[in-house]
Amino acid sequence: MGQGFAGDSEQYGVNNTPNPSIHEIDGERRHVLRCTTAAVALLMGSHTLTANAATAAKGKALGFTGVPVSSADALVVPPEYDAQVLYRWGDATGIAGSAATAFNADASNSWQEQLLQSGMHHDGMEYFPLDKNPRHGLLAINHEYTDDGLLHSDGMLTWTAEKVRKSQAAHGVSVIEVVERAGVWRVMPNSRYARRITASTPMQFSGPAAGHALLKTAADPEGMRPLGTLNNCAAGQTPWGTFLTCEENWNGYFATGDKPGPDEARYGMTAKGFGYRWHEFDERFNAVKHPNEANRFGWVVEIDPQDPTQTPIKRTALGRFKHEGATTTLSRDGRAVVYMGDDERFEYIYKFVSRDKVKPGGYRANKELLDHGTLYVARFDEQGYGRWLPLVQGQDKLTAANGFASQADVVVKCRQAADVAGATKMDRPEWVAVHPNTGEVFVTLTNNSNRGQGSQPARMANAANPRNDNIMGHIIRWREGKGSPGGSASRLDGDASATEFRWMHFALAGDPNAEKAEYRGTIKGDMYGSPDGLQFDAGGMLWIQTDISTSAMHKGGYKNIGNNMMLCADPATGETKRFLTGPAGCEITGVTFTPDRRAVFINIQHPGETASERGDPAQPKAVSHWPDGPTGGRPRSATVVIRRKDGGIVGT
Numbered sequence: 322m323g324q325g326f327a328g329d330s331e332q333y334g335v336n337n338t339p340n341p342s343i344h345e346i347d348g349e350r351r352h353v354l355r356c357t358t359a360a361v362a363l364l365m366g367s368h369t370l371t372a373n374a375a376t377a378a379k380g381k382a383l384g385f386t387g388v389p390v391s392s393a394d395a396l397v398v399p400p401e402y403d404a405q406v407l408y409r410w411g412d413a414t415g416i417a418g419s420a421a422t423a424f425n426a427d428a429s430n431s432w433q434e435q436l437l438q439s440g441m442h443h444d445g446m447e448y449f450p451l452d453k454n455p456r457h458g459l460l461a462i463n464h465e466y467t468d469d470g471l472l473h474s475d476g477m478l479t480w481t482a483e484k485v486r487k488s489q490a491a492h493g494v495s496v497i498e499v500v501e502r503a504g505v506w507r508v509m510p511n512s513r514y515a516r517r518i519t520a521s522t523p524m525q526f527s528g529p530a531a532g533h534a535l536l537k538t539a540a541d542p543e544g545m546r547p548l549g550t551l552n553n554c555a556a557g558q559t560p561w562g563t564f565l566t567c568e569e570n571w572n573g574y575f576a577t578g579d580k581p582g583p584d585e586a587r588y589g590m591t592a593k594g595f596g597y598r599w600h601e602f603d604e605r606f607n608a609v610k611h612p613n614e615a616n617r618f619g620w621v622v623e624i625d626p627q628d629p630t631q632t633p634i635k636r637t638a639l640g641r642f643k644h645e646g647a648t649t650t651l652s653r654d655g656r657a658v659v660y661m662g663d664d665e666r667f668e669y670i671y672k673f674v675s676r677d678k679v680k681p682g683g684y685r686a687n688k689e690l691l692d693h694g695t696l697y698v699a700r701f702d703e704q705g706y707g708r709w710l711p712l713v714q715g716q717d718k719l720t721a722a723n724g725f726a727s728q729a730d731v732v733v734k735c736r737q738a739a740d741v742a743g744a745t746k747m748d749r750p751e752w753v754a755v756h757p758n759t760g761e762v763f764v765t766l767t768n769n770s771n772r773g774q775g776s777q778p779a780r781m782a783n784a785a786n787p788r789n790d791n792i793m794g795h796i797i798r799w800r801e802g803k804g805s806p807g808g809s810a811s812r813l814d815g816d817a818s819a820t821e822f823r824w825m826h827f828a829l830a831g832d833p834n835a836e837k838a839e840y841r842g843t844i845k846g847d848m849y850g851s852p853d854g855l856q857f858d859a860g861g862m863l864w865i866q867t868d869i870s871t872s873a874m875h876k877g878g879y880k881n882i883g884n885n886m887m888l889c890a891d892p893a894t895g896e897t898k899r900f901l902t903g904p905a906g907c908e909i910t911g912v913t914f915t916p917d918r919r920a921v922f923i924n925i926q927h928p929g930e931t932a933s934e935r936g937d938p939a940q941p942k943a944v945s946h947w948p949d950g951p952t953g954g955r956p957r958s959a960t961v962v963i964r965r966k967d968g969g970i971v972g973t
């Protein structure tokens with residue numbers, strides 16, 4: 322554990338040549354510069370990255386002062402860093418032409434005001450530089466869900482159509498324009514880029530399921546124009562400059578009324594949903610009246626952050642499940658490869674390989690790239706072998722006789738297709754990160770306390786998910802290429818489009834001294850539990866963010882693991898050091914860097930929340946006052962920017 326493929330290069334015949342970067346594919350820099358501003362921003366970023374990666378290589382990796390575990394209601398960073406709260410729930414988004422609307426500490430802002438303010442519960446986030454200044458850019462930020470106990474002055478004691486509208490307005494995505502001057506970051510007011518996307522924003526379908534009968538509703542008889550995006554969890558940035566936002570626990574917003582049907586049950590839909598109570602005032606979420614509306618969620622949505630008038634596109638070729646994130650890299654021949662986790666116990670890891678190559682010219686030149694290609698699901702075999710199984714209608718068992726008459730059936734019922742294909746049931750796949758130089762892929766498996774329960778062999782501990790009652794989670798790494806028995810080891814070249822791979826564990830999370838063997842970890846360095854957010858910086862250091870629940874901590878007997886945290890790890894050695902700890906009851910998420918690596922943005926999600934408290938207006942206040950302090954009222958999720966006090970590269 323903790324060892325990389327680097328040391329196994331000889332054994333596996335590993336070729337460390339990286340996949341090409343976007344500007345290598347172009348081959349003609351001036352041509353790119355004539356293309357869209359997105360491509361310009363991307364190109365600027367890439368060149369800056371290269372320069373700074375070299376600088377960082379000279380500095381000491383993990384050179385910061387590690388922080389201890391903490392139970393304080395505070396964000397703690399190394400002493401040589403400072404952290405600035407940038408964008409809290411309720412802060413003005415800065416939309417051009419909108420009157421500034423102040424946040425009311427008693428949560429009395431109307432739903433119309435909420436449409437101009439930051440949503441709740443920030444999660445996945447990406448930074449898009451706008452020009453030559455690496456510290457002037459756009460942040461696209463997911464607002465995963467709402468705590469309606471906090472969102473309204475009297476919580477959920479009464480329930481009205483207005484409250485449903487406010488809850489929907491606090492979901493979705495923010496695009497904000499941010500800039501640093503003299504070490505201070507701020508959100509630009511009156512930005513021509515700023516926008517809010519909500520659970521009601523008009524969108525479009527594209528790809529194999531667009532217009533299919535399963536997507537048609539009374540309000541949209543053509544099955545082409547869904548409204549809104551929900552439970553946007555992790556995210557990704559494409560090489561052509563767009564934001565991919567991912568719909569995770571959308572099932573919880575629908576009420577099936579009676580017993581859910583088999584296809585509804587396969588996606589965790591229930592009679593009453595998770596208690597959002599939208600269906601009481603918005604018929605769309607009543608699955609009895611509108612059974613196909615739920616098929617219109619569970620997708621990856623592509624947003625052009627540079628164009629506030631763009632209609633977001635739901636890319637059905639990438640499959641419908643509880644999408645955690647969408648991490649895009651390039652194959653050797655320049656096609657887009659998107660890695661995606663389906664975050665539920667015993668669900669799968671997927672990848673999409675585009676048919677066509679990425680073209681220079683930003684979004685305008687790549688508008689249909691994610692509509693054509695092959696969707697695969699992962700099978701993790703014994704002894705570190707792995708295989709990508711194609712989910713293609715007509716192949717193997719994906720036939721009309723088995724319920725898959727078209728590729729639309731395959732992508733809408735993606736979980737069922739992956740079941741038929743024989744994929745490996747994983748311990749809740751969360752984020753995927755791709756090493757910027759080696760192409761090695763890392764994934765967090767956050768936890769699965771049900772592993773080992775029941776009698777199904779696929780739910781028992783296996784090679785890739787080795788612990789029953791896995792409350793602490795683990796991280797797997799793999800390298801793409803021909804590596805299976807009978808394959809040629811010399812072709813384990815890291816080409817992201819390969820259909821085979823070789824995997825190993827990077828770390829099993831948990832305290833190495835835990836009493837119960839299942840809860841012990843193999844981390845080389847500072848301990849953590851339930852890894853979730855995962856991102857490489859351009860220097861090749863791996864940033865790990867955690868989302869361990871209080872119930873898991875109690876079960877594990879931990880008194881000292883403390884609040885959720887972010888750590889930095891060296892993938893070559895496995896060495897892991899704690900970089901920050903969050904306030905009480907929060908999850909740490911949304912890690913993204915400026916291209917010069919002088920700033921890292923993170924999100925503090927749901928400060929003050931414990932497992933049983935959603936919807937209770939009294940409890941969260943007692944647990945956390947972050948970030949506004951005891952006199953500030955309600956705890957608020959927020960984007961935070963962290964920089965070294967001396968202006969140096971973060972993490973070194």
Ligand code: FEO
Nearest residue numbers: 554569645664751
């Ligand atoms: Fe929204 Fe799987 O975390």
Ligand code: CA
Nearest residue numbers: 554751853854
């Ligand atoms: Ca997550």
Ligand code: CA
Nearest residue numbers: 751767853868
């Ligand atoms: Ca999580």
Ligand code: CA
Nearest residue numbers: 444465908926
């Ligand atoms: Ca979360």
